[in-house]
Amino acid sequence: MILCDIGNTSTKFFIDKNIKNYYKNDKIPKFKDDIFYISVNEKATKKLLKKNPHAKNLASFIDFKTSYIGLGVDRAVACYFEENSVVIDAGSAITVDIIEDKKHIGGFIFLGLNSFFKAYKNISKKLEISKSDFEKNINLDKIPLQTKDAVFFALLKSIILPIKEICKNKNIIFTGGNGEFLSQFFENSIYKKDLIFENMKRIIDANNSPS
The missing domain is CATH 3.30.420.40 (ATPase, nucleotide binding domain)
Structure with missing residues (x-):
């Protein structure tokens, strides 16, 4: 299969x-x-x-109830078996979905990291950065004193703060190509590289291998 x-x-x-x-x-x-x-x-x-x-x-075969209009099937699959979690798929876009009491209550979407990087580069070559430039020990509680740190500070804060505001005591599950990178900024998070495929397999098993 x-x-x-x-x-x-x-x-x-x-x-x-x-x-x-x-x-x-x-x-x-x-x-x-x-x-x-x-x-x-x-x-x-x-x-x-x-x-x-x-x-x-x-x-x-996916019965996923939500009031969210236009939710992609990939997001539904990623959230399918969660009860009280925030599910974040950090790929070409960064999607954030909130599950409470097994119900999808909504979510929001950021640009993906690569799109952020391209946007800065289009403004000025001096703002050109990549993930490899990132210093893991950057202090997000301190105002930056160099350009690359300043860009990363603004970029990461714009992603981290809204997520922390809505996650409260929920577990945060990251997946997607940049999920592992972003997960390091959240104490109550885990990274599941193959979350969507694992959930697809569980859905198939639950439906006795639909044909």
Whole structure:
């Protein structure tokens, strides 16, 4: 069985506990095994189905109640088994979803870190930074005295403070490519690299392998 998460920037396959990424111009191979997928990208979905027409869309098996209009299926899957948590998927965008008493009560969306970095670079080359420039010992309680620290201070504070304001005593679950990096700024957090794929597998098992 192969699990597939079709996002805005890439199509991820979970095969034998390993993730394989395919980007916009990459060719999607034909697989012999059964494929179960979720998608927020119609064009990339058509690309998958052209080579793998029998791939099964898991969305119809996901019963996730929320008043949030337009919640992506990937966010629903990430939150699916939570009871009182804040679930943060830090990828091309940083999505934040709040679960209380097993109910999704809403959420919000930041730019992804790479988009922040590009925005600063577009303002001035002097503001160009990358994650590798970051100093782990930066003091977020002290006004910065150099440009790179000043950029990171503003960037991180703009993400951290709203999350801390809404998380209260909830556990924070990070996933996504930059999830591990951001999780270090929250004491009550854990990082689950494969959260979406793990939850997809649990949903399939709960539905007796839908076909």
